[in-house]
Amino acid sequence: MKASDFLKTLEELEDNEQIETLIDRDKRRSPSPARNPKRLSSGDAQFVRAQDDSTRNFEFxxxxxxxxxxxxxxxxxxxxxxxxxxxxxxxxxxxxxxxxxxxxxxxxxxxxxxxxxxxxxxxxxxxxxxxxxxxxxxxxxxxxxxxxxxxxxxxxxxxxxxxxxxxxxxxxxxxxxxxxxxxxxxxxxxxxxxxxxxxxxxxYLGDETLAAPTLNNVSLDPGEARSLFDRLLTNIDLMLAQERVHGDLSAYNVLYWDGDIALIDFPQVVSPTGNRNAYAIFERDICCLCEYFIEQGLPLQPRRIAADLWRAHGYRLGPDIHPSLLDADDPKDRTAWNGG
Ligand SMILES: Nc1ncnc2c1ncn2[C@@H]1O[C@H](COP(=O)(O)OP(=O)(O)OP(=O)(O)O)[C@@H](O)[C@H]1O
Ligand SMILES: [Mg+2]
Missing domain, CATH: 3.30.200.20 (Phosphorylase Kinase; domain 1)
Structure with a gap:
């Protein structure tokens, strides 16, 4: 794709704020920038060039x-x-x-x-x-x-x-x-x-016409809510055993299909011991997930659930600091090193 075609096409994709921002940014720089690839930043230009190299050997x-x-x-x-x-x-x-x-x-x-x-x-x-x-x-x-x-x-x-x-x-x-x-x-x-x-x-979860909905779009009766919640906790427990905290967990990142669930969307995953904020991130995950199940009628105590799961794996509740992450100039880190 030529750079000029590419920029025209960006304009066609109206629903994307960032594309608009990109074009606006370019418009501010030049009277007719969308036609002027020289005005692209080096990063943008690199992306445009990448469009020329595409493998175009299949039609879909x-x-x-x-x-x-x-x-x-x-x-x-x-x-x-x-x-x-x-x-x-x-x-x-x-x-x-x-x-x-x-x-x-x-x-x-x-x-x-x-x-x-x-x-x-x-x-x-x-x-x-x-x-x-x-x-x-x-x-x-x-x-x-x-x-x-x-x-x-x-x-x-x-x-x-x-x-x-x-x-x-x-x-x-x-x-x-x-x-x-x-x-x-x-x-x-x-x-x-x-x-x-x-x-x-x-x-893929779903069938040819319908993809599995995310859990936030599903209403559950209390019995099913309880059994799905328990199943989710079992899975979160398994994740902790694998030293993985999801980091963006909520009903939006759980798929529901055929009465069962699947967790998705993991790029931000963190280690329970390698990140100073791991427990805070984990607790937030549990609270966000519980929010949905509380709406479905389950009486839950998210903070307690988070703490129990965390402790069961022997992880520390306070910020668990790996020595390599300590900052000698930070008094809090010095206190932590001294066992405070
Ligand atoms: N394996 C799958 N089977 C069916 N649908 C899926 C699958 N994986 C993802 N989806 C659908 O695609 C959506 C986006 O996936 P995902 O959450 O991984 O990406 P994302 O870019 O992080 O999205 P968001 O910004 O909405 O969180 C999901 O909400 C779900 O509807
Ligand atoms: Mg997602």
Whole structure:
């Protein structure tokens, strides 16, 4: 796609505030900037260039907007080539960070349908306030291995354009590796099949016409509410045993299908021992989840539930500080080191 076409297409995607912001920003710089690719920032220009390299070797049923089509071909081309998918059928949902698409499975998959979570281009992503989650997390590459290249790590710290790419990749890798670990441990999550530079492929919950609703859209009778809540706690317990705190848990990130549940959306996952805020994050997860179940009629004490689960795994309730995270100049950290 030529840069000028790309920018025109951005204008077609009216529902996206960030795209509008991007175009506005460009308009402020030049009288007819949307026609002038020279005015793009280096990051934007790099993204536009990436559109020229897309793998355009498969056609799919889903009628994507022009720009979206290029992005899907880039993001899902590998899954198609490797026979993980044979078609893209429709968009299930556009989220803040990613859109999820229903795909027909390829020969590699033992199921008729799969879900592909395709992350938005970095410049169009509504970045979560993610700094709180990064503490205690190593940077991962696309294969889920720790990045040890000093230049890459420095770029991440300096937030250069390349560093932001590495960070974006790491964010996706956390989602995929977490799905793998949790699925193998028997936690109710969609089955992870494969990941690519910008997308993950997983089991789909729903049928051809209807994707599983998220729990916040479902009304339960008290009996079912109790049994689903207990099942969720069992899963959260299993997650803690795997040293994973979801970090954005609520009824919005639980799918409900065939009377059962599945947890989704893991890029921000944190370790119970590696992050100073882990307990606060965990408690917030439990409180958000309980909010829904209290509305469904269950009498719950979220803070107590959180504390009991946490303690059962031997994690400390106070900020659990790994020595490598201590700051010699911070009096609170000095007190903690001295056992205070
Ligand atoms: N495996 C799946 N099967 C069916 N539907 C799914 C699946 N995974 C995700 N979805 C749907 O896609 C939506 C977005 O997924 P997810 O929460 O992982 O992405 P997100 O970009 O973080 O979205 P949001 O900003 O809404 O939290 C979910 O709310 C759900 O409706
Ligand atoms: Mg979500």
């Amino acid at each position: 049923t889903y009628k994507a907007a022009r720009f979206e089509e290029g992005w899907l071909l880039d993001s899902l081309g590998y899954f198609y080539e490797q026979h993980w998918i044979s078609d893209v059928l429709r968009k299930i949902k556009a989220g803040k960070e990613a859109s999820v698409y229903l795909c027909r499975a390829g020969e590699q998959v033992d199921a008729p349908l799969v879900a592909a979570k395709v992350y938005r281009p970095r410049m169009l992503r509504n970045l979560r306030k993610d700094h709180i989650y990064h503490e205690g997390r190593v940077v991962l590459d696309a294969e889920g291995h720790e990045v040890i290249d000093v230049h890459a790590l420095q770029a991440v710290l300096n937030r250069t354009n390349f560093g932001e790419q590495v960070r974006h990749q790491s964010w996706i890798a956390y989602e995929y590796t977490t799905l793998q670990v949790l699925f193998d441990a028997g936690v109710k999550v969609p089955r992870p099949y494969e990941n690519a530079q910008n997308a993950i492929l997983m089991g």
